[in-house]
Amino acid sequence: MPSTHSTTTTIARRSRARQPDDALAVLRADHANVQALFEQYEQLGERAHASKQKLATRICLALTQHATAEEELFYPAVRDAIAECADQVDEALVEHGSAKELIAQILAMEEGEQLYDATVKVLSELIAHHVDEEEGEIFPRVQDSELDLVALGAAIVQRKAQVTLPG
Template sequence: MTTRTQSGAQAGKQSGAMAAGQDAIALLTADHREVHEMFEQFEQLGDRARASKEKLKEKICKALIAHTTIEEEIFYPAVSAQVEDAEDMVDEAVVEHAAAKDLIKQLQEMEPDDELFDAKVKVLGEQVDHHVEEEEKEMFAKVRKSGLDLLALGQEMAMRKQELMDTL
């Protein structure tokens, strides 16, 4: 496995290259904002907006599947390898992903007029908000201080995310 660390000199060189790509934390944070907006849009829909709810549910599920996959395949292993005392944070995040994936699976098998559909979307949104808050306040701060090459990691994650979005 290659190590994703950078020296101060490399960090300086890469700061100018940031315009060419997003670092890992910027990519994940943008995903967080995007999916939060989708949940807010869902909340605004009325009971009769069946087609809009179905379309938004599909977008939410696709975005969350891609996001959790890149975190679990790329980001969390890098964090575990480079960030001191990250194991508990990563384990908790993976468990939160499992709970979200369970609701996603249920929602994918449901229609907007099914009983508990709206409630499940709302609970999924609440779970995601909790996960995002912990990740952004705790994990990302430690990751930024770790020396991980966030630009290279972000590029790898962006490529994998695009693959997933093209196939989901």
């Protein structure tokens, strides 16, 4: 028979493993995932058109899922709970609009088209700026707020799973 300490430790590990991520952890993981995808894109050779297009489509899907969940769930909750974040939320929404335009351009382009790499690069730079502001200005205030971040995180995960690319 296992010792009480061992059993308690095992139960604690299991409950931690089942605990859903809070909203900030989900969004940070999305940010890290997209950054890694952009880095993979940069590593592909100049003539790897098909691989680049496939990876760019993955980036566009991840960003579309993330942006939809933020716009429908995260930003409204932040705006309602933290009045001081209204300007940052507005800026984030404008950045999302710009990202959506670039995503639409990328999805409409053919592999190897002249401005394809440049468009992906500009999207990457826009997203890096957006992430820096969001994680540096909004997330700390959200962390200190009364928002139920676990419930919000679960809703974000569920909503992201429902989103697909247009077309």
